[in-house]
Amino acid sequence: MPAVSDAEDTAVRAKQIPEAAVARLAVYLRILSGLAEQGTTAVSSEELSAAAGVNSAKLRKDLSYLGSYGTRGVGYEVQVLVSQIERILGLTRQHRVAVVGIGNLGHALANYGGFPGRGFPVEALFDLDADLIGVPVGGLPVSHMDDIPRVCSEREISVGIIATPPTAAQSVCDRLVAGGVQCILNFAPVVLQVPAHVEVRKVDLAVELQILSFHVARRADSAASAGSAGENQGNTGLPGTGGSADNGSTGGGRNGAGTDGGLGMVVR
Amino acid sequence: MPAVSDAEDTAVRAKQIPEAAVARLAVYLRILSGLAEQGTTAVSSEELSAAAGVNSAKLRKDLSYLGSYGTRGVGYEVQVLVSQIERILGLTRQHRVAVVGIGNLGHALANYGGFPGRGFPVEALFDLDADLIGVPVGGLPVSHMDDIPRVCSEREISVGIIATPPTAAQSVCDRLVAGGVQCILNFAPVVLQVPAHVEVRKVDLAVELQILSFHVARRADSAASAGSAGENQGNTGLPGTGGSADNGSTGGGRNGAGTDGGLGMVVR
DNA sequence: GTATGTGAATGGGTTCACAGCC
């Protein structure tokens, strides 16, 4: 194999890793961190996969995207995998976070006080509510939404978390983008429009609940119609892909009235 | 087509709907609800798909799993689709919800005060912290975790939301199952072990952030190594499958010290 | 003419099973 620079190597590999595998690598990373903390220095694919709730073949394939860091007949060194996954996931650099919408959810996120460990420190909070501006939440004073572009660019925020009602989400998003934010985690039930260089992920509680509802209904229905019906075998461990979705909820928060975090739900 | 009972029909169709489509149906439902609210009575696949951020072929295929409820040359009736999606997702019955772990996140969920609209009323709250027991949060008094099985079965809870630190999650899960809960939404970064008849979905903030980090890193790397490099085109609208994952975080909440909702994060 | 519904083709991801290496 020809020599390649570290950056090139990372780039080439990273481009080929399937989306689904990336999500799982993050899972493995957490388990590995736990193992490292309790002094374990080596694992087999069997052990790791069991802890992650996937089968061992999938785990090995996932790890192979990083390169060949295992030892055949032996297993993997925990520390090596941790480093390699961190490298691929881009966790070697800091990602400063801003939370917008200091309502129910936003408050929880802000209070969490900068995500523990190295990685994603919360460095800015925003809301519309005049009563909240300047008030420290989780040790950080809340700024006004109008200042999003300036503050984000000043503090070099790269990640924005949107926890506003759906109606405000797009405008907040635009301001985050104007402030130079590169990725957005969106809790509002809206499909955001962003330029190509910005990455968005959506988390939607309502959809999660509705998916659960579907599975229960499916079971109930098949039991009802078939009389006995075949039981589907135990869950695969990994609930797998979390859905993503959309709503059109009423705001009606309580905690931080003004720009409360949606957690949007609506049925009907 | 031969006549089939409604229950049978729902069961048969439901069994064949791909997992990915279910998640999107929930998205469509929210958009349709919004349209209905503002008085729109009809939509085309083109319009709906645009709003949902998917292409129209996919939308039509998704809707076809429900049956044929559109009119060729015309489009769909909003109200019809709403009813059909609600039927398939099992939203015609109530799903009473319990929230366990009244910390940062749990507080937010509880305070949300029963998810608005028909569907998922929050009917029970649990925590370990003696200072919280009996205290009303979002209008509902907090019960002790030891009472989970009794209270859940008394109140006919069918959905449990776990917002505890990772260490407590499995034991909470076991108690929810003992209380007859059928589905669990898990915010703790742990892979839960459950019997075959219980459905679990996981939401993991840490993993979401790490996936975002990966995409940014990938872009930065390819730009660095290639000099120019090809830009990947604009996001597809739907961020798609939310990942799910795992960590090994420290508890260290602040709000409801005892059994705070993890929002687990750990890097190293 | 227009927009739905759907078989057929394509592509991505998972599983299998075994070759390769300790």
Next chain:
DNA sequence: GGCTGTGAACCCATTCACATAC
């Protein structure tokens, strides 16, 4: 002997393109 790494087979999901119905 044991465990990793990976091509090949398989399966699910998306996309295409057109027949079908209004």
